[in-house]
Amino acid sequence: MVLASVVTEPEFRNVLYILSFGLFIYGLSGLTGPKTAVRGNRIAAVGMALAVVATLLVDDLNNALIVLLGVIIGTVVGVPAARQVKMTQMPQMVALFNGVGGGAVALIAWVEFRSSDGFADVPTYVAIFSVFAAIVGSVSFWGSNIAFAKLQGLIDGKPVTIGALQTPLNALLALVAIGCGVAVIAGQNDEYLIITLLLAAAALGNLLVLPIGGADMPVVISLLNAFTGLSAAATGVALDNTALIVAGMIVGASGTLLTQQMATAMNRTITSVIAGGFGGTVEAAAGAVGAGGGTVRSTSASDVAIQMAYARQVVVVPGYGMAVSQAQHAVREMAKLLEEKGVAVKYAIHPVAGRMPGHMNVLLAEADVPYEQLKEMDDINGEFPRTDVSIVIGANDVTNPDARTKPDSPIYGMPILNVDESQSVIVLKRSMSSGYAGIDNPLFVNPKTSMLFGDAKKSIAEVTEELKAL
Amino acid sequence: MLITNLSILVLAGFVGYAVISKVPNTLHTPLMSGTNAIHGIVILGGIILLVEGEAQGFLNDALLLIAVVFGTINVVGGFLVTDRMLDMFKEKPAPAALPEGEES
Numbered sequence: 001m002v003l004a005s006v007v008t009e010p011e012f013r014n015v016l017y018i019l020s021f022g023l024f025i026y027g028l029s030g031l032t033g034p035k036t037a038v039r040g041n042r043i044a045a046v047g048m049a050l051a052v053v054a055t056l057l058v059d060d061l062n063n064a065l066i067v068l069l070g071v072i073i074g075t076v077v078g079v080p081a082a083r084q085v086k087m088t089q090m091p092q093m094v095a096l097f098n099g100v101g102g103g104a105v106a107l108i109a110w111v112e113f114r115s116s117d118g119f120a121d122v123p124t125y126v127a128i129f130s131v132f133a134a135i136v137g138s139v140s141f142w143g144s145n146i147a148f149a150k151l152q153g154l155i156d157g158k159p160v161t162i163g164a165l166q167t168p169l170n171a172l173l174a175l176v177a178i179g180c181g182v183a184v185i186a187g188q189n190d191e192y193l194i195i196t197l198l199l200a201a202a203a204l205g206n207l208l209v210l211p212i213g214g215a216d217m218p219v220v221i222s223l224l225n226a227f228t229g230l231s232a233a234a235t236g237v238a239l240d241n242t243a244l245i246v247a248g249m250i251v252g253a254s255g256t257l258l259t260q261q262m263a264t265a266m267n268r269t270i271t272s273v274i275a276g277g278f279g280g281t282v283e284a285a286a287g288a289v290g291a292g293g294g295t296v297r298s299t300s301a302s303d304v305a306i307q308m309a310y311a312r313q314v315v316v317v318p319g320y321g322m323a324v325s326q327a328q329h330a331v332r333e334m335a336k337l338l339e340e341k342g343v344a345v346k347y348a349i350h351p352v353a354g355r356m357p358g359h360m361n362v363l364l365a366e367a368d369v370p371y372e373q374l375k376e377m378d379d380i381n382g383e384f385p386r387t388d389v390s391i392v393i394g395a396n397d398v399t400n401p402d403a404r405t406k407p408d409s410p411i412y413g414m415p416i417l418n419v420d421e422s423q424s425v426i427v428l429k430r431s432m433s434s435g436y437a438g439i440d441n442p443l444f445v446n447p448k449t450s451m452l453f454g455d456a457k458k459s460i461a462e463v464t465e466e467l468k469a470l
Numbered sequence: 471m472l473i474t475n476l477s478i479l480v481l482a483g484f485v486g487y488a489v490i491s492k493v494p495n496t497l498h499t500p501l502m503s504g505t506n507a508i509h510g511i512v513i514l515g516g517i518i519l520l521v522e523g524e525a526q527g528f529l530n531d532a533l534l535l536i537a538v539v540f541g542t543i544n545v546v547g548g549f550l551v552t553d554r555m556l557d558m559f560k561e562k563p564a565p566a567a568l569p570e571g572e573e574s
Contacts, residue, residue, distance in 0.1 A: 021482075024508055028489050031501050038556045041504050045549040048511065055517045062523030063531065070516070070535050074542020081543075082550035090555065094503050097547045101509050104540035107533045108515040115525035125472050222502055229509045233482070237475045239518055245475055246482040247511040253486030254505050258498060357498035362555055 008059045016054035017243040023047030024247050028254075034371065051243045087366055088323040091355040092151035095221045098228055099144025105137030105231040106201075110194055112238065118189020129238040131181035134194065135201045136231035140224045142205030147221055150209075151355060159213040167275075170207055176200040208274060216273045218356040219262045223270065226255025262357055268414075296432065299450035301459060304391075304426050305466030311388035313344040315380065317419055318360045319353050321394010321429070327457035328367035331393065334464045335369070341467075347373055348380040348390075348417050350398035377417060387422040392443075394428060394456050400441045425449040428456050500555045507548025513541025 006012055024047045030040020056067070078097075085093045109130045113119060119127035149155045162169070180197035212220050229251025236244025263270050308314050316335065322328060335345040347369060353360045361374055375383075384390065392399055395417075402409040403416045419425050425448050432444070432451075443449055452459050490501065516537035519525050525534065 025485060025489060028486075028504065028508070031497060031504055032489075034497065037497060037500060038553065041500070041507075041549060041552045041556055044504065044508055048508070048545055048549070051511060051514060052517065055514050056521065058521050060523070061521050063520040063534075066531055066535050067517055067520050067538060070538025071542050074539045075546050077539070078543035078545075078547035079550060082547040082554070085551065087555075090499065090503070090551065093547070093551055094499075094506055097503075097510075097544050097551070098506050100540035101506070101512055101544040104512045104516060104537040104544065107537040107540070108512065108519065111519055111525050111530050111533050111537070114527075114530055115519070123472070225502055225506050225509070228512075229505065232509045232512045232515075233479055235512060235515045237472070237479065239515055240471060240475065241514060241518065242475070242478055244511055244514055245478050246485075247508050249479050249482035250486035250489070251505040251509040253483040254490035254501070257487055257490055258502060261498075356502065359499055362499055 007057050013054045013057055014242060016050055016057075017241070020047040020051040020054065020243055021246040021250075023050065024250065028250065051247075054243075086326075087363055088326060089152070090362070091218065091221060091359065092148045094356075095144045095147040095151065095224070098221065098225050099141050099148065102137045102140025102144060102224070102228040102231060105133050105228065105235055106141060106198060107137075108235055109134035109137065109238075110198065113184070113194045114191065118187075118191070118194075119184060120187065120189055124185065126238045127185045129234040131184055131197070133231045133234040133238065134197060135177050135181060136227050136234070138198050138201035139205040139208065140227040140231065142202045143209040143220070143227075144205075144224050146206055146209040147217060147224065151217060157213070157217075159211045161211040162207075166207070166211060170204060173200045173204040173207065177204065212273065216268070218352060218359075219259055219268070219270070219273045221356070222255055222259040222262055223274075226252050226259055229253075229255050258357075262352065296444055297447075297450045299426065299452055301452065301462035302466045303450070304452055305463050305470060307424065307426070308338060308343065308389050308391070308463075309341055309467060309470050311343055313346070313383070313387045313389075314338055315383065315387045315390045315419070315422065316345065316347045317353075317390055317392040317395050317399060317417055318347065318349070318364065319393065319395020319398060320355060320359075321396075321456050323354055323359065323363055324394065325455050325457040327393060327460050328363045328369075330457050330460040330464065332364070332367040332369055334460050334467065337464060337467045341470075345373065346375050346380065346383070348377070348419075349374050350377055350395070350417050351415075353395055353398050377415060381418050384418045384421040388424065390419040390422040390425045392419060392425065392427045393460070396429075396441055399443055401443055401446075402440070419443065420446055420448065423448070427451050428459050429453060430455060500552050503548060503552040503555060507545055507552055510541055510543075510545030510548055513538060513545055516541055 024044050027040040027044030027047060030036040030043060112130050116122045119130065150157045177197050177200040180193045184193050209220055229248050232248030233245050233252055236248055259270060263273060316331060322331065338345050347364060349360050351357055364374060397411060399417050399419045400411060401420050403411045403414045406412055420443055425446065427444060427449055429451060431453065444451060516534050520534050
């Protein structure tokens with residue numbers, strides 16, 4: 001029984017925690033390269049399993065059945081969801097998983113309040129960190145749910161605002177939450193305070209994300225991811241648990257960095273993203289595309305096939321539309337045919353094409369597109385003047401020349417793919433409706449541009465058939 | 471204890487920053503998903519409060535059960551989804567037409 005008493009020593013548990021966050025850090029550093037990434041993720045998962053086992057190594061194990069039941073239900077819900085989700089729905093899946101993490105943090109803080117007589121039995125710093133965790137966790141839970149609902153199409157993806165009242169209302173909700181928190185920290189132990197705090201934070205989470213439009217969604221998910229990490233770290237300080245502190249804080253730091261990088265790529269600041277998206281300033285400009293007076297030329301699949309078959313270089317510019325219609329395999333097949341005909345094919349990947357950074361890379365990798373054909377924006381932009389045909393598949397805002405030339409455009413200053421510099425441009429689009437940001441795109445009325453209307457996957461398949469016939 | 475934990479907190483922040491800043495753009499989506507799985511560590515919070523047995527009563531148990539369910543979904547779903555995404559970046563067995571070691 002010596003062994004049993006050793007493994008249930010708190011010190012032994014702490015050693016296991018150190019081992020487990022070592023595995024987290026080692027695993028995450030594996031994620032820095034495509035070759036080591038799979039292993040890195042699995043190493044981090046092992047670290048997680050170790051941390052859970054370590055937590056269960058206590059002398060007097062209470063409520064083991066509830067823990068077991070929770071893990072079983074969570075597994076039964078989580079595994080099929082993760083297995084069956086389509087690659088195109090990854091962003092909302094990440095939002096959902098992030099949300100439940102934030103929800104767990106908020107619930108834990110609530111129970112801590114209840115079981116410590118409103119934090120009367122614990123040091124003040126525990127109350128401070130728990131209140132922080134409760135507010136941030138609740139904001140993250142509700143914000144992520146809204147992000148999920150928007151991306152999944154359950155509610156309108158366009159910005160929803162309540163006008164000038166928005167900012168004062170948000171400020172009021174934040175004040176209510178913080179006010180309740182301060183009262184709790186100061187020693188009040190009325191349970192309505194913590195419930196009001198959670199509800200105010202929940203309303204704030206809803207109102208913060210509702211006004212944010214599609215193009216800003218990735219930034220928001222990343223920000224909420226960082227929030228959940230920070231709230232987990234706060235829970236760790238409150239519960240004196242090193243594994244929670246380290247893992248939560250690593251996510252908080254990395255999430256913040258990633259959010260910054262994403263915002264920079266769109267020439268936006270995090271504050272302007274939160275203050276309400278492209279939508280606010282765009283309503284006036286959201287008329288029909290082509291209202292600028294230009295004419296839109298539409299083309300046919302056979303014309304597109306001929307144009308590309310005799311090109312020296314074709315650049316594929318994928319966007320969210322490709323993800324929606326699952327066209328990546330069709331695109332790959334078309335590219336193979338072009339390569340057989342001696343055409344150089346490259347893919348231009350805008351950092352925020354799709355709904356998350358790397359979204360397009362994931363989809364194209366799924367379709368076996370060689371890694372080295374995927375070019376990042378800075379590498380490909382110099383190549384457009386030497387490109388005979390740029391084929392834009394369901395991308396819009398990331399190709400909008402207004403970002404370079406029109407200072408009053410909401411996306412002015414955002415780095416874009418200069419497809420308008422190539423010899424000719426083919427745009428695959430379902431209809432003439434405006435992009436997710438709801439802005440006119442003069443590219444469509446450029447004389448070099450021809451439009452191929454229809455579902456991207458169907459259009460590409462038709463072009464491929466025509467190519468085979470050539 | 472507080473000072474030790476705060477030191478750990480600050481140092482972990484810098485570690486996270488340093489480790490992540492080296493990730494190429496291509497891997498940002500899997501990275502977000504991977505870190506997302508890691509903050510599922512909050513499941514420990516729920517487990518600790520349950521096994522310590524200090525939070526008694528039906529409502530506390532129910533809330534903690536939900537917390538553990540949420541944490542598990544976060545962890546299990548997060549790692550699985552990341553694994554699926556990353557699988558696509560794994561080196562594929564060379565296609566039949568391309569002999570081993572030849573540039574494609």
